[in-house]
């Protein structure tokens with residue numbers, strides 16, 4: 001294991017107020033996103049949309065890396081440049097989603113286990129040859145009556161740890177993503193309780209698997225009330241609870257934490273991140289690794305229309321820039337109307 005290289009890559013992913021674009025939607029997820037703009041999910045439309053995002057002028061100032069999907073890492077720009085080479089040339093590190101999805105966990109109704117360990121060593125070697133220098137694996141934890149169970153959390157934590165070890169062996173930085181969903185009716189306190197439990201388990205398994213902490217990035221949920229909860233927490237409460245939870249479990253050897261947006265609106269995800277960074281010095285870089293919160297406005301502005309390609313890029317540029325400001329703690333909600 002080349003620890004110097006792993007640590008340098010992990011640092012570069014989270015430093016300089018830049019964050020990560022999650023563009024690793026699987027074929028079924030991107031089809032749902034395209035359905036919102038009534039666009040057919042063909043291979044060419046998927047390529048074109050990713051090209052819109054990756055070739056946005058100036059985005060590299062705010063985007064440190066891009067998580068790709070298996071299909072996307074093999075695709076090229078209209079000029080024939082492979083996406084990984086195009087990104088790397090602009091100092092955006094190419095990454096790859098390597099899990100094969102969350103499947104029902106046998107014996108535990110309503111809970112899932114993320115799969116993808118079979119053949120992972122070989123797949124990582126191929127992705128490294130294709131240019132990937134980091135990877136992502138997402139474990140999904142739902143909150144509901146009687147769930148999550150301790151067993152489901154432990155099984156997912158073990159999957160994350162085994163994945164992370166294989167990544168580091170291959171010279172690839174693992175993004176460790178344990179996502180506590182915000183789908184339910186639970187309050188922020190319950191989310192905090194579950195996120196505490198999940199992070200405690202995840203780091204216990206990472207330690208047991210001998211993960212080199214300086215060569216990984218954590219991608220957690222924010223501590224937030226469920227979407228259906230009548231009592232929504234304020235941004236200040238979300239920021240406070242999230243930082244408190246992370247400080248309890250994430251060793252300072254981990255160079256950075258890059259949040260998922262999880263269904264928050266783009267402005268909400270940016271505001272929450274900014275408040276956390278404005279609150280004071282933290283032991284790790286706190287940045288973004290958003291999918292929907294970076295892409296929603298771009299997708300809508302483009303609408304699948306060739307004539308609106310530049311409009312889509314402009315919308316993506318705005319979100320990338322505002323989130324970079326949030327990574328520095330200097331975003332203000334008033335900037336939303338100025339940017340629109």
Ligand code: 5MM
Nearest residue numbers: 022024025026029260261262290291292
């Ligand atoms: C981009 O969405 C990712 C892929 O999901 P599927 O495997 O379900 O297609 C997802 O893992 C994403 O990277 C993270 O959840 C962050 O995205 P959001 O939209 O929550 O910021």
